Amino acid sequence: MKIEQYISQLLYRYQCVTVPGFGAFLTEFQSAQLDESSHSFYPPKKMVSFNPFIKNNDGLLANHLAEAEKISYEVAVNAIQNEVSHWKTKIQEFGNFSIKNIGDFSLNSEKNIVFVPVDQINYLKESFGLSSFISPAVKREVLRETYKEEVEQLEEQAPIIFTPEKKRNYSFLKYAAVFLLSAGIAGTVGYKFYEKKIAEETLLVQTNVQKKVNQKIQEATFYISNPLPSVTLTVPAEKMPYHVVAGVFRIESNAEEHYQRLLKLGFKAIRLAPNKHGLFPVLYGSYPSYTDAQQAMKDIHKLDNKDAWLLIQEQ
Template identity: 60%
Template sequence: MNIEPYIAQLLYRYQCVTVPGFGAFLTEIQSAQLIESSNSFFPPKKMISFNAYLKNNDGLLANHIAQAEKTSYEYAISAIQYEVFNWKKALQENGLFSIKNVGNFSLNADKNLIFTPFDQTNYLTNSFGLSTFVSPMVKREIFEQKIEALEENIQEEDVIALIPERRNSSKYLKYAAIFVLGLGVAGTIGYPIYQEQIASETILVQQSVQKQVQHKIQEATFFIKSPIPAVTLTIKEEKMSYHIMAGAFREEKNAQKTFRELSNLGYKARRIPQNKYGLFPVLYGSYATLPEAEKAKQEIQKSTNPDAWILVESL
């Protein structure tokens, strides 16, 4: 059985995909980039890295294979072990091997495992349909040259021919200026008189309205026939989308035991419902942002569990 396609499928959905007995593929979201030297735009993407020390089976890959192949969990584990055996054998004999759409593995001079990810596949689902874009450089010099060429083509007689028209129009401008000046003088005299008249009429109207309002207030009797219903405020809880996974157990009693132990150690531990693989997950805690979860994960890996990883899911 070829397990490579199943690894690629899980990288779209999870931040950590562990291959038992071999290592774990980790993903990190990289923001969109602009390279000015080449006018290239790159969409946000998931960067893949590999950690050879995370080898413990978390059940994710095996359960995914068992469901996709409609086989047992034990058979999926055997298939993974056989594939890992072939990978290690290829490294010993050839010094390298590839996982399709994920990356290449090789050994350096010190026999250390080197991972080189493929850049062609973007595992960030939010960037689906976005591709690298190269923008042509805007050349403004061409437009400036065209403008200069147009200015040079204007003949001297065309400029001179415009001068008489300007002189003829000056007569009409003279009369128009006198007319506008007259309007300004009339407006200066009449406007204050008009403003005083409007102000006096406004005061009279306001006084009349005030008298009517006071009269109505004195005569009014107020009854509330149907009281306004009480307002119910609903406070929306902030969703915690980042969770540090402590483990997923086939037996519920083991999950409950781990939950109690973590709670006694001071963690805000959680148990989430049984997943579609038949496992009972237990969390160290949940966080609203990725930086908070990363910080907590690093502390847990140093002090308690080196294999702790982050689950990204709205619970």
């Protein structure tokens, strides 16, 4: 049974698709690219990579295969094992083999697997229908010279004529200025007297008001009949969608035993609720970002378990 198409289908939906006993295909977002040398534009995409150290069965591929082929979960697991055995035989005998729409595998001089992903497939759903394209270079110098010639031709055909503005007679303004100056001098004396009178009356009113305010303050009794209720602020918990998985167990007692072992080792271990397959996941820990989880997984590979793998819960 060929499982390539089912791996390809899952790569559109998940960031990590594990093939039990073989390795895991990981996807990473890459923003749109511009190649200035060739004037080429490339849309955003998911870059596919391969990690041969993640081999544990997380149930994702087997469950998808069972639902698509209408077979039991156990039969799906056996089908995956047979296909993986076939891949390993091909790479040992011929040194290379290919998985359709995913990439090519080969062995280097040190007998390590080298993976080269295909370029034609973009697993980013948001970029569906977008393809790369090449834009011809814009010849800016040619366009600038063309516009310059057109402007010169228009200037020759329709020359611009400047008409001097007629000077208006403003002699009547000087008489109005003399009248206003005389009126201003006469009004200044009266205005100062008026200001002095207003200031005296304002001071008298302010003094009386201040006396009444001081009296009310001395007699006031402060009492709050209906105090406001206390306010409780709830800080939202930080989302932890990235998990480093220590193992997934069919028997709950085995999961609990492994969980206790991790706690004794100093890990912030977590037990998740059983998944839809009835399996009990045990985590080394949960993290808010992919970078933190990836770094933690690398440390765990060195210190405790090279088969630890990354689980990403969809938001």
